[in-house]
Amino acid sequence: MNRRRTGGFTLVEVIVAVAAMAVLGGFIMQLFVLSRQVSQSASDTDRALERASEIVSRFKLAQSPGAFWQELAGEPYTSGDSIRQYFDADLNPSQPEGAALMLSAWIGDSGEDAPGCVDLNVRVVSVNAAGTYEELVNIHAARYFGAPGEEAQP
Numbered sequence: 001m002n003r004r005r006t007g008g009f010t011l012v013e014v015i016v017a018v019a020a021m022a023v024l025g026g027f028i029m030q031l032f033v034l035s036r037q038v039s040q041s042a043s044d045t046d047r048a049l050e051r052a053s054e055i056v057s058r059f060k061l062a063q064s065p066g067a068f069w070q071e072l073a074g075e076p077y078t079s080g081d082s083i084r085q086y087f088d089a090d091l092n093p094s095q096p097e098g099a100a101l102m103l104s105a106w107i108g109d110s111g112e113d114a115p116g117c118v119d120l121n122v123r124v125v126s127v128n129a130a131g132t133y134e135e136l137v138n139i140h141a142a143r144y145f146g147a148p149g150e151e152a153q154p
Contacts, residue, residue, distance in 0.1 A: 041126075044089075045137065047091055048101060048126070048137045049124075051103060052139050055072065056139055056141045058071070060141065060143060064145055065077050072105065079118075080107075081106070081108070082104060082107075083104065084103070084104045085104075087102075088100050101125070101127065102125050102133070103123070104125075105121065105123075106120070107119070114144075117143070119140065119141070121139070121140050122137070122139045123139075124137040124138075
């Protein structure tokens with residue numbers, strides 16, 4: 001008996017087409033997941049840069065290193081001081097255990113070669129659930145506040 005093909009697809013062709021679509025669908029889903037991760041990372045970096053820039057701006061406008069450090073850290077200025085502040089994903093202050101971002105700042109005199117000059121280093125890292133850090137921002141700023149006994153220069 002002679003069978004004549006009148007149209008349509010064979011079972012093998014349908015199975016191959018479904019398998020190809022499943023593989024392509026898997027790749028597309030991976031792209032969506034990767035896109036979300038990249039977007040979250042960019043958002044974290046953006047927020048970290050905004051916070052660090054705000055601190056550096058306050059440093060540049062401060063009347064003295066002591067006034068700036070008192071406002072930022074809540075303690076008197078001593079060259080070589082550092083602080084750590086923790087924030088949740090929305091940049092609200094947080095405890096270290098639940099933090100998404102950690103900001104650390106170091107302030108100190110530039111050295112004997114530059115009396116009256118103060119350095120500030122601000123670093124922001126993201127903290128993941130495993131407790132590992134990824135550096136997002138690291139800004140260094142220096143400012144001349146005047147020689148000891150001299151008025152600060154804006």
